[in-house]
Structures are given as C-alpha cells and as structure tokens.
Amino acid sequence: MATVGRPKRGVPEGLWIRCPQCKATIFRKEAESRFNVCPECNYHFYMPARERIRQLLDQDSFEEWFTDVRPKDPLGFNDRIPYAERLQAEQAKPGMLDAAVVGRGYIRGRPVVFGVTDFAFMAGSMGSVVGEKLARAVEEASRLMLPLIFVSGSGGGARMQEGILSLMQMGKVSCALGRYEQAGGLYISVLTNPTMGGVAASFALQGDFTLAEPGALIGFAGRRTIWYTVRLELPEGFQTSEFLMQHGFVDRIVPRKDLRTEVARIIDYCEH
Numbered sequence: 001m002a003t004v005g006r007p008k009r010g011v012p013e014g015l016w017i018r019c020p021q022c023k024a025t026i027f028r029k030e031a032e033s034r035f036n037v038c039p040e041c042n043y044h045f046y047m048p049a050r051e052r053i054r055q056l057l058d059q060d061s062f063e064e065w066f067t068d069v070r071p072k073d074p075l076g077f078n079d080r081i082p083y084a085e086r087l088q089a090e091q092a093k094p095g096m097l098d099a100a101v102v103g104r105g106y107i108r109g110r111p112v113v114f115g116v117t118d119f120a121f122m123a124g125s126m127g128s129v130v131g132e133k134l135a136r137a138v139e140e141a142s143r144l145m146l147p148l149i150f151v152s153g154s155g156g157g158a159r160m161q162e163g164i165l166s167l168m169q170m171g172k173v174s175c176a177l178g179r180y181e182q183a184g185g186l187y188i189s190v191l192t193n194p195t196m197g198g199v200a201a202s203f204a205l206q207g208d209f210t211l212a213e214p215g216a217l218i219g220f221a222g223r224r225t226i227w228y229t230v231r232l233e234l235p236e237g238f239q240t241s242e243f244l245m246q247h248g249f250v251d252r253i254v255p256r257k258d259l260r261t262e263v264a265r266i267i268d269y270c271e272h
C-alpha cells in the first residue's frame, strides 16, 4: 500500500491507495474509474496531462503542437543536481519533454485550443518552454479565432534554474493573452491542485472565466513562506478554491466529472 502526503507524482503505484484527505484506503481502480477522485470524500488526486486531455477532450481529437520545443540550460545552472541532468531525468518519464502540452482539439464537438501544465514535470514550473508553448498556443487561438482552454497544475511558478528567462515568461504569456482579449477571444482558465507562484500570478488568473476543481490549493506564496517572511498567520482554508470563490477570484467550482460539460456550456453561452 502506498501513502500520499500531498500530490507529488500522481496516484502512486499499487492496488490500494490512501486518500490524503479522509485517510481511507481505497481501491486504486475505483479512484481511476472516477477520474482520480476519492469515492469516499471527493478528494481530487493529481491528474497527468495526457489523462487530462483524454478526459476533457473528445476521443482522439487532440492534435499536439510545437512538440519540437525543448528546454535548454542557458545558465549552466547547478544546485543539488545540475539542471541539464535534472532535465534528462524528468524527460525519461514517458511523453513529456517539459511541463506543458498544447494543441487543438474538440470539447463535445466544439473546436478549441487547449493547453495543460503538468505537476509531474519539475512541479509544473514555468520555464522558457512552458512560456513559449503557452504563448504560441494563445497566438494560434487568436489567429484561428477559437476558444482557449488552459488547465493549470503548477506547484512552483518560475523555474529558478532558468533565472530571469523563466520570469520573463509571465510577461510573454500575459501579453499574448492581452492581444487575444483585444481580438475578442474567449479564454477559460481551469485551476487544479496546485496552482501557485508565477503561474497563478500570470495566465492562470487572467481568464474570462476562472473555474477551479474542489479543494485545490491556489495562491502566490505558500503558507510557510508567508509566515517566514512577514510573520502572518493565514486564516483557515486560505488559498483553497472555496475561499477564493467566496472572495471573487474564482467564478465557479466544478467537480472533475462535470468539467467537460461545463466548459462546453460556457463556450455555447458566449458564442450565441
């Protein structure tokens, strides 16, 4: 049996998993059949980018773009492990050259441009490749005049191993979104657990509609960082989907099983 403290590398291996919220031991297959949601308490487990695409978009409708954009190590950065080696290790996981996947597809028959960040690749942090792919996806959405859907799952914001190049991605994606907005585009942002740092401080909270999965951690700096820097104890439930909805940052909390229908409905509402 495997234990999950917090969403690290997805639903862990093994027949049984332990829910971090209600502590129930649940049959892995059962959670999977419910889109990786705990059948006891509705806790939303981590969902890999590829599975998200399978669940949210119409079957086999996704055409992936910009697969040749790969990360580099322009600073020759070294921390515990050299960045170049870290990238190689992360890329050894199937199907991911960096933390974002973008392309076009259909949601209940409606054409969309779609992007998702994946926590499993360096906590979904926004390095140059993530910023570049998202910005290009926004530009394509402007050119094709299609609705744009981004699903965020990013624990960090900037990728410190890329220094200032990483920070610049926030501005780059935001500018592309600004132009898309001026062109009259519809951008639906879906926040999942966790959406933090520079991702929350840029594209994730710039949607025309901001949807959030239940119980997601959403914020800029984490609770501990805030305590160590300004000695402020945060109120209970601060930085959750529910708290943010009460305070006007999130428009609607949507359980994972309803996301597809809800996104399709918003598109229809805005286009008619």
Ligand SMILES: [Zn+2]
Residues within 6 Å of the ligand: 019, 020, 021, 022, 023, 024, 038, 039, 040, 041, 042, 043
């Ligand atoms: Zn549970």
